[in-house]
Every structure is written in C-alpha cells, then in structure tokens.
Amino acid sequence: MSTSGLKGINAVGHRGWVEVKCRICAKKLDITLDIVYACQHCRDRYDAYFCTADARRLHYRCPFCGRELQPITPWIAQKRR
Numbered sequence: 001m002s003t004s005g006l007k008g009i010n011a012v013g014h015r016g017w018v019e020v021k022c023r024i025c026a027k028k029l030d031i032t033l034d035i036v037y038a039c040q041h042c043r044d045r046y047d048a049y050f051c052t053a054d055a056r057r058l059h060y061r062c063p064f065c066g067r068e069l070q071p072i073t074p075w076i077a078q079k080r081r
C-alpha cells in the first residue's frame with residue numbers, strides 16, 4: 001500500500017518531535033493525536049517509535065534492546081492546555 005506524498009523521505013521537516021514514524025510500518029504518527037509507543041533507550045539512537053498495532057505485535061517489547069515499550073502520550077509530551 002502506498003500513501004501519497006512520499007517524496008524526500010529524508011527531507012521530512014522536523015516539527016520538534018511531534019511527528020514520528022513507526023519503525024516497523026513507517027506510518028506517520030502524530031504524538032499529539034495518536035498513541036505512540038517508544039523505547040526510552042533506543043528512541044534517540046534508532047528512532048524506536050511504534051504504532052499501537054506494531055507495539056502489540058511486538059508484545060510491547062523493544063526489538064532492539066528487549067525492554068518494555070512506553071506509550072508516549074500528548075499530555076506527557078506537551079502540555080498545551
């Protein structure tokens with residue numbers, strides 16, 4: 001399945017870290033809207049972010065280090081209101 005607008009994958013503008021990509025399916029995830037799972041230990045090194053479906057498939061374990069994945073929730077990431 002291809003999604004539109006996949007040009008310049010490496011040139012994706014970084015809006016802080018509001019938008020991340022699932023490491024497994026490359027789905028774009030907005031941490032202010034979606035529930036995103038991440039490994040605290042690998043997210044800087046490997047961009048270890050995962051969508052809920054893949055996090056469940058991984059049994060909520062990081063495929064890199066085997067630690068438990070933590071959900072990133074908007075109210076943790078950014079308190080806007």
Ligand SMILES: [Zn+2]
Pocket residue numbers: 022023024025026027050051052053054
């Ligand atoms: Zn995914």
Ligand SMILES: [Zn+2]
Pocket residue numbers: 039040041042043048062063064065066067
């Ligand atoms: Zn990890």
